Amino acid sequence: MKIFISIVSYKDTELTPTIKSLMGNADNPDDLYFGVVSQDDMKKHPDLSFVKNLSYLKMDFRESRGAGYARKLAIEMYKGEDFFLQIDSHMRAEPHWDSKIKKMYKESTEIANTKKVIMSQYPAAYEIHTDGKEHFFKDHEELWSIPTWSKVHNREDGSWSSLRQEFKDLSRPHVSHTVLAGYLFAPSAFVEEIPYDERISFMGEELCIAIRAYTRGWQMYAPNEMLFWHFYKRKRSPKVWNQMDDAKRTRKWMDIEMESKRTQKNILTGREQGVFGIGSQEKYLEYQEIIGINFNNFYDNHLSKKVNKAVLVEEINFSGMVKLSKWCIDEEHKECETKGCECNCHNKGEEDE
Numbered sequence: 001m002k003i004f005i006s007i008v009s010y011k012d013t014e015l016t017p018t019i020k021s022l023m024g025n026a027d028n029p030d031d032l033y034f035g036v037v038s039q040d041d042m043k044k045h046p047d048l049s050f051v052k053n054l055s056y057l058k059m060d061f062r063e064s065r066g067a068g069y070a071r072k073l074a075i076e077m078y079k080g081e082d083f084f085l086q087i088d089s090h091m092r093a094e095p096h097w098d099s100k101i102k103k104m105y106k107e108s109t110e111i112a113n114t115k116k117v118i119m120s121q122y123p124a125a126y127e128i129h130t131d132g133k134e135h136f137f138k139d140h141e142e143l144w145s146i147p148t149w150s151k152v153h154n155r156e157d158g159s160w161s162s163l164r165q166e167f168k169d170l171s172r173p174h175v176s177h178t179v180l181a182g183y184l185f186a187p188s189a190f191v192e193e194i195p196y197d198e199r200i201s202f203m204g205e206e207l208c209i210a211i212r213a214y215t216r217g218w219q220m221y222a223p224n225e226m227l228f229w230h231f232y233k234r235k236r237s238p239k240v241w242n243q244m245d246d247a248k249r250t251r252k253w254m255d256i257e258m259e260s261k262r263t264q265k266n267i268l269t270g271r272e273q274g275v276f277g278i279g280s281q282e283k284y285l286e287y288q289e290i291i292g293i294n295f296n297n298f299y300d301n302h303l304s305k306k307v308n309k310a311v312l313v314e315e316i317n318f319s320g321m322v323k324l325s326k327w328c329i330d331e332e333h334k335e336c337e338t339k340g341c342e343c344n345c346h347n348k349g350e351e352d353e
Contacts, residue, residue, distance in 0.1 A: 001031065001074070001082040001083060001102065001124055001172040002031045002033060002081040002082050002083070002224075003031060003033070003081060003082070003083045003084070003085050003098060003193075004033050004034075004035060004078045004079070004081035004083065004084050004188070005033065005035065005078075005086075005087060006035050006071060006075055006077075006078075006083070006084070006085070006086045006087070006091065006120060007019070007020065007035070007036050007037075007072050007074065007086075007087055007091035008036075008039070008070035008071050008073075008087070009036070009037065009038045009046075010039045010040075010061065010064065010065065010070075010089075010238065010239065011039065011040050011041075011044070011061060011237070011238040012090055012237065013237075014090035014091075014128075014231060015036070015038065015089040015093040016046045016047075016048070016329040017092075018087070018088075018089055018090060018091050018092070019034065019036075019198040020050075021091070021092045021093045021163040022049070022087075022093050022097075022218050025093040025094060025095045025096070025097055025204070025345070026093070026096075026097060026098040027028065027096050027098055027099045028098055028099075029096070029255050030053075031055040032053060032098070033052055033054075033081050034051055034054045034055070034056075035055045035074045035075070035076075035077030035078065036048065036050075036054065036056050036057070036074065037054070037057045037059060037070045037071075037074045038056070038057070038059065038063050038100065039059045039060075039063075039064045039070060039308045040056050040058075040059075040226060041060075042058065042060055042062060045058040048193075053277050054143070055079075055235070057073055057074070057077070057117075058348050059073075060176070061240075061245060061248075061249075062245075062248050062249050062250055063249075063250060064240050064245075064249065065198065065201070065251060065256055066201030066202050066240060066253075066256050066257075066289055067181065067200075067201065067202050067205060067240075068196060068197055068198050068200040068201055068260070069198040069201075069203075071086065072196040072197070073138050074086075075191060075195065075196050076340055077337065078188070078191050081185070081190070082187070083105075083185065083187055083188060083189055084184075084185070084186050084187070084188055084191050085184070085185045086181065086182075086183075086184040087154045087182060087183055087184075087228070088182035088183075088230060089125060089227060089259065089288050090178070090230065090231035090237075091183075091229060091230050091231070092126055092134070092136075092228065092229040093228055094226065094227045094228075094229075095229070096226070098145075100121060100223075100227055101223065101227060102246055103180045103234050103336070104119060104173050104221075104223045104224065104225065105117060105119050105185065105187075107172055107173055108219075108221040110220065111221070112174065112175075112219040116158040116187070116189065116190075116215065116216075116217050116218045116219065117182060117186070117187075117190075117218070117220075117221055118179055118185070118186045118190065118213060118219070118220045118221070118222075118252075119184075119185040119186065119221055119222070119223055120150070120178060120179040120180045120184045120185065120220060120222065121147060121149065121150060121163075121176065121222040121223060121304065122144070122148055122150065122164055122180055122230075123180075123183050123226070123227075123228040123229055123230035124136065124137065124138075124143070124146075124226050124228070124229045124230065125137045125143035125168060125230060125231075126229040127233070128232060130229065130248065136229055142158065143232070144164055145226060145227060146166075146167075146170075146173075146223060146226065147165075147167055147220035147223060147224050147226050148164035148166060148222065149165050149167065149176040149177070149221075150162040150164065150165065150176050150178050150179070150180060150222065151164075151165050151176050151177050151291070152178050152207060152210075152291040152293060153177070154238065154298070154302075158303050159203040159204060160203065160204040160206070160264065160268075160338045161164055161203065162177075162180065165289040166253060167222075167224065167242055169224075170224050171224065172224055173176075173222060173223055173224050174221065174224065175219070175220065175221055175222075176220040176221055177210070177220065177232075177290065178205050178206055178207055178242050178291075179207070179210050179213075179215075179220055180206060180232060181205050181206050182310040183228055184209075184244075184294060186218075187307045188329055190213070190218070192211060193213075193216055193218075194212055194213050194216070195260060195275060195276075196220070196247050196265075197276045199259055199260060199263040199276075200263055200264060201253075201256045201257050201260040202240075202241075202257075203257075204260065204261070204264040207264075207268070208239070208264055208267045210277060211267065211268060211284070211287055212267070212276065212277070212278065214283060214287045215279035215280050215283040215287065216279035216280070216283075217279070217280075217282050217283070218258065236239055240253070240313060240316050241253045241257075268295040268299075269295050270284060270295075270296075280351045318343045
C-alpha cells in the first residue's frame with residue numbers, strides 16, 4: 001500500500017534530514033512517493049537526487065504565498081497512491097512509522113465505522129543543539145512527548161489554533177476535534193474530496209480543513225502512539241513572513257494574511273460555496289455543537305475584542321510602520337495600519353479604548 005508524502009519547505013535546512021528520516025525508518029521505503037515544494041533562492045534548493053520516488057518543484061521564495069498555496073502545489077503531485085501523508089519539512093520519524101500508522105488507521109476506521117478517517121495530532125518535539133546533535137524531549141512540562149488529541153482554540157490575537165488534550169485510554173486511537181497540518185494521514189479519497197485552499201496562508205488552515213472534512217462525512221482521530229517529532233521553535237530559521245524576504249516578494253505578506261482571514265471567516269460562518277465551503281448543513285451545526293463554538297456568534301461578538309489586543313498573528317513581528325493594532329472594519333483602503341493613518345475605522349478603535 002503506497003503512501004504519497006506531501007512536504008513543503010521554506011528555506012529549510014531540515015528538509016533533507018526529514019526525508020532521510022522518513023525513508024530510513026520506514027518498513028517499506030519503496031512504497032513512499034514524495035511530492036516536495038522547495039521555496040528558496042534558486043541556487044540553494046537541496047539536492048534530492050537520492051530520493052527514488054519524487055516529484056520536486058523548486059520555487060523562487062519571492063513567489064511564496066504561504067503554506068496553503070505551497071501545499072496546494074504539493075498535493076497536485078499526487079499520482080494515485082493509496083494513502084496521503086502531509087508532514088512538515090522539519091520532522092523526524094520513529095522506526096516502523098509506516099506500518100504503525102496504517103495499523104492505527106485501520107483500528108480507527110473500525111471504531112468510527114467508516115474508512116473516511118483522518119489521523120492527526122501534535123508531534124513530539126526535538127531540537128538541534130549547537131554541536132549539531134538532535135535532542136528529543138521526553139517528559140517535558142510544556143513540550144509533550146505523549147500522544148494527545150486536539151481541541152479547537154482561538155488565541156488571544158483572534159487566530160484559530162488548537163490545544164493538546166490528554167487521552168483517556170492510550171490503548172487505542174482517540175477521536176479528535178481538529179487536525180494538525182504538519183502531521184495529517186488519510187486514505188487517498190481525502191486528496192479528491194478536500195483539496196487545499198491556496199487562499200489560506202498559515203494560521204487557521206487546520207480548522208478550515210477540519211470543518212470542510214467533517215461536514216463531508218470524515219472523522220478525525222489522534223494516533224495512540226507517537227510516531228513523529230517536530231522542530232517547533234526554530235528561532236534562527238527564516239520564515240515566510242520575514243521582513244527582509246517580504247520586501248522582495250511580488251505579493252506582500254500583509255495582503256496575503258488579510259485575504260486569508262477573510263476567507264476563513266467566510267468558510268467558518270457558512271458563506272463560502274463549493275468545495276472550499278462546508279458540506280452538509282446538518283453536519284455543520286453538529287460540529288459547532290461538538291466543539292462548543294458558534295462561528296457566526298464568535299465573529300459578530302467576540303473577534304474584534306481579541307484582534308484589538310494583539311497583532312494579527314502572534315508569531316509575526318512586523319516593523320513599526322505596519323504593526324497591526326486595529327483591523328480596518330470597512331476595508332476602505334489598504335493603508336489603515338500605516339503610521340499616521342486617519343481612517344474612520346482606525347480612529348473609532350482608538351476612541352473605543
